[in-house]
Amino acid sequence: MTISYNQFNKSTTTSPSSVIDNKSIIDHNRVNTETPDNNQLNTPPTSPITDQLPSLYKKFNIEIQKSNLMPQPSKIKHGKPFTWLEIKQIVNQNALELFARNEKQTEQYHIFKQNLKDSNTSINDHILNCELHWKESDIRFQEFSVPKQYSIKHPQDLIFFNDSDIKILPNKFPYYFENGIMHLCIWSKLIIPNDPHSEVGDISELTKKIIDRYLEKTFIENGVKPEDMVWFKNWTSLQSVRSISHIHVILNKNVDPVFIKKLLETCGTTLTIEDYEKLLGAN
Structure with a gap:
C-alpha cells in the first residue's frame, strides 16, 4: 500500500x-x-x-x-x-x-x-521558539555521506526514525481548501536531504518511499484511507521556511478530526530499523 x-x-x-x-x-x-x-x-x-x-x-x-x-x-x-x-x-x-x-x-x-x-523576528525563529519549541542547535544535517543517502549504520541520519526529531502541527496558514479538509505540517529536526540530481531541490525517489512508509504507519494503519490523504514536500524555491525541513499532509474531510487532534504535537509512528532494512534492501 x-x-x-x-x-x-x-x-x-x-x-x-x-x-x-x-x-x-x-x-x-x-x-x-x-x-x-x-x-x-x-x-x-x-x-x-x-x-x-x-x-x-x-x-x-x-x-x-x-x-x-x-x-x-x-x-x-x-x-x-x-x-x-x-x-x-x-x-x-x-x-x-x-x-x-x-x-x-x-x-x-x-x-x-x-x-x-x-x-x-524571522519566520524560522518564530516557528522554532513559538510553535515547535525547539532550539536552533537541534536542527542538523546528516553526518555521513553514503551511497544511498541513508544507512542503518548511522541511525542518527535516518529521517522519520528518531521520535525526538519529529513533530506534527496544523498549518496555521493553509491554502484555500474546501471546508473540512485538514492541512498538517510534519517538521523534522534532521534536514531531509535533497536529491543531488534535482535542479530545483526536490527529494529522491528513495526519500519519497521512506516518507510514504512513515505516513502509512502514522495514518493508514490507524484507519485513514489512502484515497483520503496526499502529501508533498515543496522544492526549495517554493519554500517559505527553508532551514527547518517539513512535509505537507492534506487530509480529506472524511478523516476523523478526533484522531488527528490526538496526533498533534506528537511524532506519529516513526520508522524502525526493520522498516529501513526493507526500504534500503529494495533499492
Missing part, C-alpha cells in the same frame, strides 16, 4: 462537473505562446508546468500580487476553494505552484509577517 507523493488511488472516481473534468490539469502537448506577466512567480525552469502557469492561473482564478512582506509575489485564489479532487490531481502532477490562499487568508498571512518584521 502506498500513499505516494506523486500518486493517488487510481480507483478514485471523478465527477463530470469538476473543473478538471477527469482530465489532466496539465496539457503536456501544448506549446505555450503566452508571455508571462512581470508579476509571475519565479518558478523553477524544470517545473512540470512552467510554460502553462499563466493559463492555469487563469483557469483556477488565481491572481498574482506583489507585497513588500514576501520575497516573491503572492498568489490569491478567487472564487471557489480547491476541491479534494483538484488537490489530489495537483499533487499527483507535481503542479505545486498552483496552491494558493484566498484574499482573506493572504491578508492574515501578511499581517502575521508584518508583526514578525516589527518585532525583528
